[in-house]
Amino acid sequence: MDIIRFKDAKVTEWSGGQTFEILIKPHGSHFKEENYDLRVSLATVNLSSTTFTTLPGVSRTLTVLEGDLKLINENHFEVYLKPYQQHSFSGDESIRSQGKVKDFNVMWKNGNAVVKHLSYSQNASVSIESRADVTLFFLAKGSFKCGIEIIRESDSVVSHNTLEITTIHPCEILQVSFNY
Numbered sequence: 001m002d003i004i005r006f007k008d009a010k011v012t013e014w015s016g017g018q019t020f021e022i023l024i025k026p027h028g029s030h031f032k033e034e035n036y037d038l039r040v041s042l043a044t045v046n047l048s049s050t051t052f053t054t055l056p057g058v059s060r061t062l063t064v065l066e067g068d069l070k071l072i073n074e075n076h077f078e079v080y081l082k083p084y085q086q087h088s089f090s091g092d093e094s095i096r097s098q099g100k101v102k103d104f105n106v107m108w109k110n111g112n113a114v115v116k117h118l119s120y121s122q123n124a125s126v127s128i129e130s131r132a133d134v135t136l137f138f139l140a141k142g143s144f145k146c147g148i149e150i151i152r153e154s155d156s157v158v159s160h161n162t163l164e165i166t167t168i169h170p171c172e173i174l175q176v177s178f179n180y
Contacts, residue, residue: 001146001163004136006154009042016050016097019043019105022156023136025178038178039107040136042154045069049098055091058107061115062087063174065140067101084117084140084172104138104174111180118173120144128163132177135159142171 009020012031020042021031029036042065062071063086071079071087073095079087089095091107106115111133120126120142128137137157144151145166151157 001160002158003146003149003151004156004158006042006152006156014043014053016052017044017046022138023134023158025134037108037110037180038113038134039105040138040156040176041105041107042138043103043105045097045099045101045103048100049096052095052097054094055107058091058109059113060089060091061106061113062089063104063115063117065102065104067099069097069099069101069103072096072098084119086115086117104140106176108178111178113176113178116175116177118171118175120167120171120173122170123167125164125166128165128175130159130161130163130177133180134176134178135163136176136178137163138174138176140172140174142167142169144168144171144173 009022012019023040024036025038031039064081064083069081073093106113139151139153139155146157
């Protein structure tokens with residue numbers, strides 16, 4: 001088990017806001033060099049309307065954490081997302097967005113990723129099984145205890161087997177399972 005503290009995230013600017021890189025695989029990869037298989041980040045969209053970066057060959061799942069977002073792909077779709085709703089799309093597509101939000105962004109190539117939303121409304125002890133090459137648990141809201149470590153909002157845990165947690169406050173967790 002590895003704990004990733006949000007304060008240690010690599011921060012970069014994009015045309016619509018900021019991106020906080022939480023995890024990139026394989027280790028030592030760089031987003032701008034496009035040599036990654038998996039990238040997990042938190043982003044802010046600070047403009048009312050913006051265009052997402054086109055990323056050929058990349059699959060994406062975007063989950064809204066705060067605010068409302070409209071995704072527009074001319075002649076293909078319009079999707080309205082509220083907190084904890086998600087949409088998957090190809091990075092090849094030209095996507096415009098409307099709405100100022102904070103979102104959780106998973107990008108991958110050369111593999112398969114699944115993003116699940118887990119919600120715990122009261123204090124509880126929970127076992128979450130991991131059957132993927134990489135499983136990341138991102139704490140979107142609340143806090144939980146993992147062993148003796150307290151995991152706080154925007155922190156993450158990477159686990160390669162069963163994760164045992166004790167929720168301290170109501171939690172919203174995003175689970176990313178990735179297989180190469």
